[in-house]
Amino acid sequence: MVDTGGARMIEVGSELPEKVFLLDRALLKQYADASGDQNPIHQNEEFAISVGLPNVIAHGMLTMALVGKYVSDFAGGSANVLEYGARFIKPVIVPAGEKVDLTVSATVSEINDGKISITLSATSAGVKVLGMAKAVVKK
Amino acid sequence: MLNPDSVGRTFAGTDVITISQSEVDAFCAVVGETDTTVAPPTFTIRITLTQFEAILTQPEIGLDWTRLVHGDQKFEIFSPVKAGDALTCDATIESYRVAAGNEIVTVRSDLHRSGERVISAWSTLVVRA
Numbered sequence: 082m083v084d085t086g087g088a089r090m091i092e093v094g095s096e097l098p099e100k101v102f103l104l105d106r107a108l109l110k111q112y113a114d115a116s117g118d119q120n121p122i123h124q125n126e127e128f129a130i131s132v133g134l135p136n137v138i139a140h141g142m143l144t145m146a147l148v149g150k151y152v153s154d155f156a157g158g159s160a161n162v163l164e165y166g167a168r169f170i171k172p173v174i175v176p177a178g179e180k181v182d183l184t185v186s187a188t189v190s191e192i193n194d195g196k197i198s199i200t201l202s203a204t205s206a207g208v209k210v211l212g213m214a215k216a217v218v219k220k
Numbered sequence: 221m222l223n224p225d226s227v228g229r230t231f232a233g234t235d236v237i238t239i240s241q242s243e244v245d246a247f248c249a250v251v252g253e254t255d256t257t258v259a260p261p262t263f264t265i266r267i268t269l270t271q272f273e274a275i276l277t278q279p280e281i282g283l284d285w286t287r288l289v290h291g292d293q294k295f296e297i298f299s300p301v302k303a304g305d306a307l308t309c310d311a312t313i314e315s316y317r318v319a320a321g322n323e324i325v326t327v328r329s330d331l332h333r334s335g336e337r338v339i340s341a342w343s344t345l346v347v348r349a
Contacts, residue, residue, distance in 0.1 A: 102252075111246075115250050115266070116265060117266050138321060142269075143250070145262050146247070146250060146251050149251065150251040157230070159253070159258045159259065159260050159300060163296070165294070167292060168291065168292035169289075169291060169293075219316070
């Protein structure tokens with residue numbers, strides 16, 4: 082069951098509450114271990130800069146995993162998530178010793194056949210990091 | 221450069237991958253998920269990305285993994301993955317194009333449990349010029 086966040090009806094155009102995730106280097110290491118993606122651009126500043134990046138960046142799939150948590154919470158659990166997709170348009174930059182935000186919100190775009198489609202927004206430091214981010218969940 | 225003959229080819233994963241509770245727990249912990257009875261929606265990237273790397277960097281396919289960027293990703297989930305699932309994974313190179321010198325390849329992976337499809341996932345990978 083979708084979590085409506087109270088008694089309010091969900092309808093097309095409904096805006097879902099914003100949630101802020103915080104990312105730091107420790108979380109990137111934790112995701113590297115959990116996912117098996119040990120690419121040094123996500124852990125080693127010197128290496129990241131050597132390949133032309135501004136600093137260590139989060140795994141795109143970590144960003145997507147966190148936004149996926151937002152989707153699962155809305156859906157009332159991961160078991161109710163039917164589709165989920167996004168384009169990686171900008172990296173989430175994670176400087177040493179800092180916690181950077183991943184700010185997620187969504188709008189209901191379609192409701193039919195027992196399914197709810199949502200369009201997701203994900204930004205970090207005010208910059209849009211995911212494009213075309215959408216999910217379909219069981220109603 | 222990717223060998224154009226590889227577009228449309230499906231590579232059958234040879235191994236059956238059994239999902240452990242500790243793997244699911246570790247992935248859930250990263251995102252703050254307390255319900256570990258079901259894997260989070262993006263969990264299976266753990267399986268598929270490793271498999272893509274093995275396939276696409278074979279000499280006859282020829283993708284340069286060192287300059288690779290993840291362009292986009294989509295999951296269709298038919299049945300949620302859980303600890304104890306024994307999954308097979310096939311990967312199909314669906315499309316390939318070159319734009320402004322960048323190579324753009326889309327790979328679809330299909331995960332099955334006892335012959336039943338549980339997840340299809342599309343990954344667009346970009347090899348920077």
